[in-house]
Amino acid sequence: MNCLSWNCRGLGNPETVRELHDLVKMEGPALVFLCETKIEGRRVGDLTTRLGFEGCYPVNSAGLSGGLALFWSKDVDVTLNNFSDQHIDVMVKNIGGDNKVWRFTGFYAKARRSEHTERRNLLRWLKAQSDAPWLCGGDFNEITDNSEYFGAHDRPEWQMDGFRQCLDDCELQDLGYQGVPFTWDNMQHGDSNVKVRLDRFLMNPAMMSWKSASVVKHVLSPKSDHCMLTVILKRVAEGTEGHRRRFIYEEAWQKDETYDNTVLQGWRRGAGLQGLHGIEEALSTMETHLTVWRKKKFGNIRRKIKKVRKEYEEERSNSLFRGPTKKEKDLGHQLSDLLHKEEIIARQRSGADWLKAGDRNTGFFQARATTRKSRNRIRSLQAADGSVCETKEDIHAEVQQFYTGLYTAQEHTDVEAVLHHVPHQITEPMNERLLRPFKEEEVKAVVFSMGPSKAPGCDGFHAGFYQKHWELVGPDVTAAALGFLNGGQMPDTVNNTIIVLIPKVRNPQNITV
Incomplete structure (x- = not known):
């Protein structure tokens, strides 16, 4: 499903209507929000059939200023919640498919700086009206960072901070x-040119968890100084069809009473004597044991919580006029334990290691994880x-080609000729310390200095597994690590890695910038 938002700067121009009609045919949006229509609502409504829509909610302009419109297709049912000269707020029901009900707000902030506080409070008021999945889009006339502004003078920090606080x-x-990167251009030349990202689409946590693979595109327009914005609403599953979920070790497994015995039986003692290759095989065996065990003991946590909660409520309703039964107490303990496990899984997934398990704010962790995943997703390069490159396959190929070239040694490079010009900085005593053999305690210190749930490797085991079971796996891991560090060989498969691109700038356009 697609939605479109555009500050069209007047629908009285036939060429503007023609351009809108062309984009609607190309994108097939279910919702279209327009601001600055600059014509009466009646005239806007007359465009409904021409544009191929089922219905329209127009808001009259004040002469040649302002004016809003929301069009919708036959794919959705739309119910008006409220509106003003700065917004249209509706509930949307998908027709066919999942029949999901969600909320859309088309927002238009007037350019007058004196009204900053008023429009931010309007946004806060809208937030308080409903907890439904919420998509909000339009021209907000504000920015969150000076990277969203190009011009001679930066925006003041206090002004951007107010908008950031409002979004929070x-x-x-x-x-x-x-x-x-910018959605508005004043079209002037030289130092007078100003470009700003004034238009955007936003989601609340409920919408983000439902449609977290959504993609926004900026489409240039010759008839307006604002870009058109289209958002393609997609679930993660829709963007990753056919992708096999790899094994990831979960901290929550440690809460099960049969877990320790499973690990004890699954670890092949003495694997370290075969070097790193032996550790690799031992971890592969452990993965098989834990995968079989997890399916039996854990299954789908959310489904189990729902089932146990229903049984608990039924049992409790049957004992309203007498004391709690043993079954009720047992079900209560089961429910509490499942909620705790769900919280640990959500915390690990979110990467929020600054909060320890115990707050049971699973919604916070899930929203944080979804937000982080959406922010880090690279949609094109x-x-x-x-x-x-826009498809997953093309992006993968481009990244692989870049890093293959980066880490491939150049031919005909005379290293000695280069090193001849590098001054010596290492003294003989320093060199002796650097060349001394590695020790057991150094291996353990490195393992325990890692974040327990940070960045698992290709095998899916992160540092928390080794830290939890150091007495069992430590001797083998230490023997294998020292065997390599003190002059041994590293098997090619052990040196495999996963390239994860973490954007260091907003919306990166290529790998190097």
Whole structure:
């Protein structure tokens, strides 16, 4: 499903209507929000059939200023909640498929700086009206960072901080974008040119968890100084069809009473005597044992919670006029234990290691994980030849090609000729310390200095597994590590890694910038 938002700067121009009609035919949006229509609502409504829509909610302009419109297709049912000269707020029901009900707000903030506080409070008020999955899009006339501004003078920090605080209060997360980085251009030349990212789409945690693979595109328009924005609403599953979920070790498993015995039986003692290759085989065997055990003992945590909660409520309703039964107490303990396990899994997935298990704010952890995943998702990359990679396969190929070239040794390179010009900085005593053999305690210190749930490797085991079971696996891991560090060989398969691109800038356009 697609939605479109555009500050069209007047629907009275036939060329603007023609351009809108062309984009609607191309994108097939279920919702279209327009601001600055600059014509009466009646005239906007007359465009409904021409544009191929089922219905329209127009808001009259004040002469040649303002004016809003929301069009919708036959794919959705739309119910108006409220509106003003700065917003249209509706409930949307998908027709067919999942029949999901969600909320859309088209927002238009007037450019007058004196109204900053008023429009931010309007956004906060809208947030308080409903907890439904919420998509909010439009022209907000504000930015969150000076990277969203190009011009001679930066925006003041206090002004951006007010908008950032408003978005935090409303729990709204920016979806990012594909395309040009700015959505408004004053079209002037030289030092007078100003470009700003004024338009955006936002989601609350409920919407983000449902449609976290959504993609926003900036589409340039010759008839407006604002870009058109389209958002393709997608679930993660829709963007990762056919992808096999790899094994990941979960901290929550440690809470089960049969877990320790499973690990004890699954670890092949003496594996370290065969070097790193022996550890690799031992971890593969452990993965098989834990995978079989997990399916039997854990299954789907959310489904189990739902089942146990239903049984608990039924049992409790049967004992309203007498004391709690043994079954009720047992079910209560089961439910509490399952909730604790779910919390640990959500915390590990979110990467929020600054909060310890115990707060049972699973919704917070899940929202954080979803937000982080959406922010880090790379939706397109510019290839070396200037073309744009948008499919998963093309992006993977471009990344692999870049890093293969980066880490491949150059031919005909005379290393000695280069080193001849590098001054010596290492003294003989320093060299002796660097060349001394590695020790057991150094291996353990490195393992325990890692974050327990950080960045598991190709095998899916992170540092928390080794730290938890150091008495069992430590001797083998230490023997294998020292065997390599003190002059041994590293098998090629052990040196395999997973390339994870973590954007260091917002909406990266290529690998190097």
